[in-house]
Amino acid sequence: MTIGLLVVSLVAQPVWWVGLIREWWTADRRIKQERLTFGSAVYSDKYEVRHFVLLSILFGLISSVISLAVGLTVPTSWWIGYTILALVAIIIGLGARLPITLLVGSVVLYDWFNHSSINRQIMAPMKQWGFSVRTVGLAGLVILSAGVLLLFGFWLRRVGGRFASPKIFAQKRGKLIAGYPFNELLVIPTLVFIPGDFISSHLAFWPVLSFGNTSVTPLFLPLLIGLNLTIFKQAPKTAFRKLSKSLLLLGLLILAGGILSIFVKSASLIVLGVAYICYLGCLIRVRWHDRHQSFWFSKVDHGVRVLGIRPDTPAAKMDIQVGDIITECNQLSVHSENSLYEALLSDPTYCHLKVQTPEGDLKVTETAIFDGAPHEIGIVVFKD
Template sequence: MTIGLLILSLVAQPVWWFGFIREWVTADRRIRQERLTFGSAVYSDKYEVRHFVLLSLLFGLIGSVISFAVGMTIPLGWWLIYTALAALAIILGLGARLPITIFVGSVVLYVWCNSIGVTQQLIAPMRQFSFSGETVTLGNLIILLGVALFTFGIWLKKIGGRFASPKIFAQKRGKLIAGYPFNELLVVPMLVLVPGNFLSAHLPFWPVLSLGGTTVTPLFLPLLIGLHLTIFKQNPKTVFKGLSKAVVILSLFILVGGILSLFVTSSTLIVLGLAYLCYLGCLISTRWHDRKQSFWFSKVDHGVRVLGIKPETPAAKMDIQVGDIITTCNQQPVSSETNFYEALLLDPTYCHLKIQTPEGDLKVTETAIFDGAPHEIGIVMFKD
C-alpha cells in the first residue's frame, strides 16, 4: 500500500511531466531540423525521450534508496521553492541551461526568506494542518547538491557525445560550419524526507516515518539534471568525457564540504558559493577550450567532411569518425556530395574509402553497402 502510494505520487508529479513534454518537443524539433538540412534525420528515433524516461527513473530509484538509507531530510519551505522554480524553468525553456543555478538560487532564496521571517510567517498559520516549523540543517542541502552534481557527471559520461547530431551554422563571412548541440534534461524523482505529517493528517493512508523522534513525510523531489552546450571544434565525446570527470571530482569535494557544514553551520553558504563558482568554472573552461582550437567542422576544397554517422548503416561499421575528410571513394577523388555518390555508383555493392583525420593522419576503410542504394550508406555531409 505504502509503495503504491509513493508510486502514485510520482505519476502525479507535474515537474516530471513538464520535463517529459520538453524532451518530446526537443526531439521533434531536432528531427525536423535534420530532415530540412540533410534530407533525412541523422537519428530518427527520439533518443532524448528515451534517455529522459529510463535514466530519470534509474537515477531516481538509486537516489531514493541512498536518501532513505542516510535519512536525507530537507526543509519543506525549500522543497516548495525549488519545485516551483524547477517547474517555471522548464516551462520557460531554461531547465537544461540552469539546473545547478536553480538549485543554488533556491537555497539562497530560502535562507533569505528565513532571515526576514517570511518562512516562519507562512508556516505558523499552517501548523494547524500539521505542517512542521522545525528547522533542518542546511548542510543536508549541500550534500544534496553534491549528489546532484555526481549524478550529472555520471549521466554526462554515459550519453554525452554518443548522439553527435550536427547543426549547420553560417559564420560572418558566409562560411558554413557544423556544431554539435547537446541539449538534454533529466527530472530525477528522488524521495526525500520532510519534517511533519501534513499529508497523513488529511490523508490517513499516507506513509509517515519517525526519524530520531521527529515525524517525517516522504515526498518526491524533482531534481533537475541537464546541460545545453554546443561543441564546434572538438570531438563531442572527448569534450563531454573531460567535463564529466571534472564534475564528478567537484561533486566529491562538495560532499565533503556538506558533511563539514553539518558540524560547522556557519560554513554552509561559503561552501555553497565556492561549489557554484567551481561548477561555473568547469563549464566556462570547457567552452573556452573548445573555442580556442583552430579546427572547425567546415567544408573543405579537397574531399568531403564527415559530419555524422547514421546508426545501423554500413558507415557505422567502418572506421570513420566525425570530422574525418573522405578524399577518395572507390579510387575516385571526391570534393562534394554529388562526387561522392557518383563514385559510390561505380561499385554499387562495395565502398572503399581513403580518409584524412583532423590530425592529418591517413587511413583506409571499406565495407559492403546496400545493393542499388548508395544514398543509404549512412554518412552525413554538407549538402551541395
C-alpha cells in the same frame, strides 16, 4: 499500502511529466531540423526521450536508496519552493540551462526566507494547518547538491556526445560550419523525508514515519540535471567526457564540504557558494577550450567532411569518425556530396574510401553497401 502510495506519488509527479513532454518536443524539433538540413534525419529515433525515461528511473532508484539509507531530510518550504521553480523552469525552457543555478538559488532563498521577518508572518497561519515550521540544517542540502553534481557527471559521461547530431551555422563571412548541440534534461525522482505530518493531516491515508519525537513524511523530490551546450571545434564525446570528469571531482569535493558542514554549520553557505563558482568555472573552461582550438567542422576543397554517421548503416561499420575528410571513393577523387555519390555508383555493392583524419593522418576503409542505394551508405556531409 505505503509502497503503493509512494508509487502513485511518483507516477503523478508533474515535474517528471512536463520534463518528458519537453524532451519529446526537443527530439521532434531536432529530427525536423535534420531532415530540413540533410534530407533525412541523422538519428531518426527520439533518443532524448529514451535517455530521459530510462536514466530517470535508474538514477532515481539509486538516489532514493542512498537518501533513505542516510535519512536525508529536507525542509518542507524548500521542497515546495524547489518543486515549483523546477516546474516553471522546464515550462519556460530553462530546465536544461540552469539546473544547478536553480538548486543553489533555491537553497539561498530558503536560508534568506528562514531568517527574514516574512517567514514569521507567512508560517504562523500555516502552522494551524499542520504545516511544519521546524527548520532543517543546510548541511543536508549541501550534501544533496554534491549528490546532484555526481549524478550530473555520471549522466554526462553516459550520454554526452554519444549521438553527434550536427547543426549547420554560417560564420560572418558566409562560410558554413557544423556544430554539435547537446540539449538534454533529466528529472530524477528522489525519495526524501519532509518534517512533520502536513500531508497526512489532510490525507489521512498518507504514510508518516516516526523517529523518537520526530515525525517525517516520505515524498519524491524532482531533482533537475541538464545541459545546453554546442561544441564547434572538438570531438563532442571527448569534450563532454572532460566536463564529466570535472563535475565528478567537484561533486566529491563538495560532498566532503557537506560532511564538514554537519559539524560547522556556518560553513554550509560558503561551501555551496564555492561549489557554484567552481561549477560555472567548469562550464566556462569547456567553452573557452572549445573556442580556442584551430580546428573547425567546415567545408573543405580537397574532399568532403564527415559531419555525422547514421546508425545501422554501412558507414557505421567503417573506420570513419566525425570530422574525417573523405578524399577518394572507389579510386575516384571526391570534392562534394554529388561527386561522392557518383563515385559510390561506380561500384554499386562495395565502397572503398581513402580518408584523412583531422590530425592529417591517412587511412583506408571499406565495406559492402546496399545494392543500388548509395544514398543509404549513412555518411552525413554538407549539402551541395
